[in-house]
Amino acid sequence: METLMNDIMKEIESNETIIIHRHVRPDPDAYGSQLGLKYYLQLKFPDKHIYAVGDEEASLNFIGTLDHVEDNVYKEALVIVCDTANAPRVDDQRFTLGKKVLKIDHHPAVDQYGDINLVNTDASSTSEIIYDMISHFNDESIINEDVARVLYLGIVGDTGRFLFGNTTQHTMEIAGKLLGFPFNHNAELNKMSEKDPRLMPFQGYVLQNFELHNDGYCQVKITKDVLEQYKIKANEASQFVNTVADIQGLKIWMFGVDEGDQIRCRLRSKGQYIINDIANDFGGGGHPNASGVSVYSWEEFDSLAQALRQKLQ
Template sequence: MNLQQIEATKVILSSPQKIVIVPHKNPDGDAMGSTLGLYHYLKNRGQEATIISPNDYPKFLKWMPGHEHVVNFEKDTLHAKQLISEATIIFTLDFNHLGRIDQMKPFLEEAKATFIMIDHHQAPGDYADLMYSDVSMSSTCEMVYNFIEFLGHKDQINSDIANCLYTGIMTDTGSFKFLSTTSRTHRIAADLIDKGANNTQIHNKVFDTNTPSRLHLLGCALKNMVILEEYHTAYITLSQEELDGNHYKKGDTEGFVNYGLTLDGICLAVIFIENKEDGIVKISFRSEGDFSVNEFAKKHFQGGGHTNAAGGKSDVSLEDTAAYFVSLLDNYKEQLKA
């Protein structure tokens, strides 16, 4: 965020505002951690702020301070639409084009508010009036920490803010192992612990609250894993029948895709998850090294994200989606050398 934009933000926030904070659809730890962290900061500064999530989010994130105040657009549409229409500022966090908020999109497009984007994904859209976009950042939560520091209020980060921001940094860095994790990321994490983030408790609440059905679903996913040694690739499929048979709940498949990368010699891991209600196959891509799953997802699967972590979707059957994916790999054989 350049100096001009920082000063403009300071001026806007120097007077009372009606603020709406929006994460992307199917929000993850970074999306909810960043929105809740910013929410507490703004509330402590005397602002009227509300988080509106496009839809529900996983149970393992519903311990964070302030989560009970999040408005679910799907469940409370009329109230959410009113808040959006009355907002003077709309923050969009952890996404950079309005297609990521699904049915909320037309209402944000009609909004008269000033838009402020904070995000670390590639190829940002041009809808925001003020934009803090940096693809080198480990997480949007790290950026919210920087944002608060830019405004001169780092000393106002309390334990509620710290717990929320630490959660998003931890989850989006793969517990600090991804390439985007820098020495500054660690210094910020340390400062958040000093300011009250309970790192041990956060890890336990996010990663150690499994249900038997989720572990059974994981077993099913690993049993379905296909390893393509020639392409240094592993992929998993999960059908709607398998999800239903294992009592799938939102968030249950979080992290499943990463298991492929734990295999020696694998540099591309993918999971295909059938969603018959939406008529799509949801896809998550992970890679190691220089292979850009962002470019791969953008070119072939209506998606995108980061160089080593991206998402996409397919409108054909689960079987045809997997077959199409495999058919593409020969074109990338040289790039997929582990």
């Protein structure tokens, strides 16, 4: 891992323009690792041109803003992709236009699309890996509260506020160091959990319409009619994937949202119930306890549900 970090830094040092990408449908770790790396490199190399690109997600704009880069800038640029397991999920496919592509990620290595691939599946988040890089190069003294804030939010997001099984002693040690910087973490966490008041009736729908089975499996189906009824977008509906997470006896759950051309299924589980193998079987992927799959009919959704429930027998 240290050798890969050294190789990545050599590439960064030898390029004047660096463009940082992350995955589509971003989460706090996608934003946190991407912006954390950008802010860190701007401090370490103030004369370089460093950009972070991708479509903005309104619910995450409090973390930071992204840059707009013209196509011609890529020709002489080094591209770094954070927190993205496979190439089709990279937000802004212009990432292939760069001189070289570096991948930094913590998802299972299903697609080594980078010229250098730094993948640590033991890390709680890609934000944790970015901090490990900072530490590896003895650069803790040069980072500021902007770096600390976004990396902290990335770690908090992917660990479910340190409730998920990917939280380790190392994770907590890093979080403790980041909390030593003067940002208001309580205010930031409140922003992370806040939802638009107009979405609250939809949360009520989820609570009234989840399907819970005796084996500990639960599912939520969000059809196009439901989205229209509550006047919300598919990406807004996806914010409620963990609405059922506190149900007693829950082991595995699936949240499916009809996006028109596909039904996006978010799979979640607790403890020893590994689900990313099922996700892989259906053309998706992700972490052992948090994965995603796209299916193309509710019948296929039901087949996916059956496969998940096999884990509980």
